[in-house]
Amino acid sequence: MTALAPALWGSTYLVTTELLPPGRPLLAATMRALPAGLLLLLVTRRLPKGDWWWRAAVLGALNIAVFLALLFVAAYRLPGGVAATVASMQPLLVAVLAAVLLGERLRAWTLLCGLAGAAGVALLVLRADARLDPIGVAAALGSAVVMAVGLVLGKRWVAPAPLLAVTGWQLTAGGVLLLPVMLAVEGPPPAHLTGENWAGFAYLCLICTALTYVLWFRGLGALPATRITFLSLLSPLVATVLGWLVLGQGLTAWQLLGAVVVLGALAVAQRPAPGGKSTPGGESTTVGRPGTLAVTGRASNGVREDGRERAGRT
Template identity: 65%
Template sequence: MLSNRVALILTTAIAPALWGTTYLVTTELLPPDRPLLAGVVRALPAGLLLVAITRRLPRGIWWWRAFVLGALNIGAFFALLFVAAYRLPGGVAATVGALQPLLVAVLSTGLLGEKMTTRTTVAAFSGVAGVSLLVLRADARLDGWGIAAALGGAMVMATGVVLSKRWASPAPLLATTGWQLVAGGLLLLPTAWIVEGTLPASLTAANLAGYAYLTIIGSALAYALWFRGLRSLSPTNVTFLGLLSPVVATLLGWLVVDQRLTTAQVLGGLIVLAALITAQTRKKNNASTPPPLVPVERAGQRPCVAASR
């Protein structure tokens, strides 16, 4: 039988695996050149659905905390990802984004008191190397603003991941997830309107199916699993799972649209998987070491409780 921790890691990994399907759904089903619209549709309807199901609105300090987390994890991240995608080849943007586990590990040392281990550092750099072999091309062009946007996207989501752990919500998981999706979608809505204009004149059945998939599966389900993992696992462990996205995207390209898979890509995928396993594996002699204490709000007071790892 799987241990509770392994089971939680595996269910959390479903989220980035689902996000890895986004590229195929976008290219095959959605209208072209509307990435910000896709971001709004992914976030806002999914958030409103979860809020309607839970019937729970933020209270007190959580009005601004939900907005900050929604901006970092969704709104600002999607916008920066849009800029990076337009100014960089996809392989370059994905490789820069693979720095996120390292950024989370560094931020966790300051904000959560977690220790930056050699194992984590090696796994983080191995993950970047693996993703670069998987998706980077020798003729890839570089653009200063594109690189800055990709780095900014990795940084804002890394910050959002760590703050999601530090600011433990007293509300149910689905409610907190819904708040963030609504906040991120509302932040993206005017940006999408200014940059891309109004909705397409007509939407096909394939377009509607693609948007429905991104809303229900790619956002409502995926983000609920992601934030569930963050509630119980170290943010560093969780963010390493994000490296599964380019692996799944590459495999789907090979399986569905008959893209050629090179030896370098296979090697890169194996390196990424090795980095994931290394990051999730804990030394036996550390198993009895108590985890660091982080502040958690609960019922109006601020006791210290052990952070889950």
């Protein structure tokens, strides 16, 4: 289920280029985040309490506002292949940050999978005549860094609230931060928007933001950070496939090789830790009689509990 989020994010480029008004990246980012966040707040009717006012603001800035702003700067100043290749370094960044902040074990095969994934994305989307813009490269690298930090902090900070509420907090905070920047840089939205424009905004808001971030944050609570981050490699893969199916873009043998490398790196990165030792997510597993698994780790409410208590409650 978590993999659906980056897979759907891979459709963002197609929808943006085909349905949205041109030259308005910050408008697209704001229309994605703010209405989706307000919708989830309306559904859950729950606001942050205590430290979670500033934590939601920090996570909203990292995961939504700053990430989307830098992502669109990179998209406008770099060819898509260069931006995607730089952004594909995110799994390596998350692996290092998770080792420092979460105590996850930094394994050699995780680093190798990260390098292989970046190489596969480069084969998939990079072109020989791609130009390098220093500001664009810095923005692409910055988007990978802030997303990696936001992912690790989201794993470290266990929210005492339902998933939909926490997702709504972050999306609303990110949208509120984006709104004044959008108005200052791009001005108000166009006076006349077509039906295609509204359809594109609705798809990005409801499907590519509200739904996908719920799935992404749900996975973040259930999976180790170093495993979930590799799923982001699906975005350029899906974008390439959609370009071939919908826009008639060609596929070369090198791109097909890159797709195989990306899928291989993603699959190998999902391998669980050796039996009996701590998993990358900080949980330890012990296998009892066949068909049973006792788990001791951090529950979603921040309270440690053993497998029997969970099973009994289930």
